Amino acid sequence: MRCKLVAGNWKMNGMGQSLGQAEEVAKFASGQDAELLICPPFTLISRMHDLLQGTGVFVGGQDCHANASGPNTGDISAEMLADSGATHVIIGHSERRQHHDETDSQVRTKVAAAWRAGLVAIVCIGESESMRASGRTLEVVKEQISGSVPHGAASGSTVVAYEPIWSIGTGKTPSHSEIAEVHDFVRSELVKIAGKESGNEIRIIYGGSVNPKNAAEIFSIQSVDGALVGGASLQAADFLLIANCAAS
Numbered sequence: 001m002r003c004k005l006v007a008g009n010w011k012m013n014g015m016g017q018s019l020g021q022a023e024e025v026a027k028f029a030s031g032q033d034a035e036l037l038i039c040p041p042f043t044l045i046s047r048m049h050d051l052l053q054g055t056g057v058f059v060g061g062q063d064c065h066a067n068a069s070g071p072n073t074g075d076i077s078a079e080m081l082a083d084s085g086a087t088h089v090i091i092g093h094s095e096r097r098q099h100h101d102e103t104d105s106q107v108r109t110k111v112a113a114a115w116r117a118g119l120v121a122i123v124c125i126g127e128s129e130s131m132r133a134s135g136r137t138l139e140v141v142k143e144q145i146s147g148s149v150p151h152g153a154a155s156g157s158t159v160v161a162y163e164p165i166w167s168i169g170t171g172k173t174p175s176h177s178e179i180a181e182v183h184d185f186v187r188s189e190l191v192k193i194a195g196k197e198s199g200n201e202i203r204i205i206y207g208g209s210v211n212p213k214n215a216a217e218i219f220s221i222q223s224v225d226g227a228l229v230g231g232a233s234l235q236a237a238d239f240l241l242i243a244n245c246a247a248s
């Protein structure tokens with residue numbers, strides 16, 4: 001049984017006063033069957049970690065540099081994230097792939113850096129609207145997995161987030177069967193990379209316009225092991241409604 005993971009990606013949102021939302025999530029976290037994670041901007045990680053310590057809600061980063069330290073102005077290493085209290089890091093989000101030209105091989109190197117620092121890497125993959133329209137979804141996803149997920153991936157170190165780019169922040173979601181098709185395919189590719197046992201244990205979560213209204217249906221898909229939630233994770237009430245759907 002893979003425990004569901006509900007992860008909030010705050011993106012470039014959140015000031016000190018937003019920590020109250022994380023505290024609110026923590027208040028209701030103890031009754032949850034699902035694992036909860038909040039990935040705030042770098043500036044809030046340390047303070048959020050202090051607030052959430054012992055509550056069962058984890059804190060994560062949204063990206064990391066491949067190196068542990070060095071002359072990389074503005075970058076943050078996986079070791080620095082761990083030092084700030086993070087346990088997870090999102091890597092290869094489509095916004096980084098699109099706006100920062102991150103390639104599969106860079107993502108792969110960052111995943112290895114996350115492992116080196118003892119962090120769980122949440123590796124994002126997903127097709128664009130035109131790729132789906134031209135019937136290339138599985139081909140693209142296959143290429144992204146083999147390029148981005150290093151050998152040695154295991155459930156304690158790696159989560160894969162399937163996030164169709166056209167679904168992020170748009171309110172549009174794939175159908176039940178489209179999500180199931182991709183998740184089943186990702187599972188078969190993970191088994192090839194990580195072997196049968198580890199490949200079957202790694203969680204595959206769905207991301208793209210998950211909200212309190214559609215979460216129950218998305219979580220009812222047998223191959224969905226949780227969600228990566230953007231916009232709807234900014235308000236504790238919505239995030240908790242989504243988390244409740246994962247638990248039931």
Ligand code: PEP
Pocket residue numbers: 009163167168169170207208209210228229230231232
């Ligand atoms: C995301 O950016 O990871 C995401 C899933 O965003 P949203 O939920 O807002 O579509």
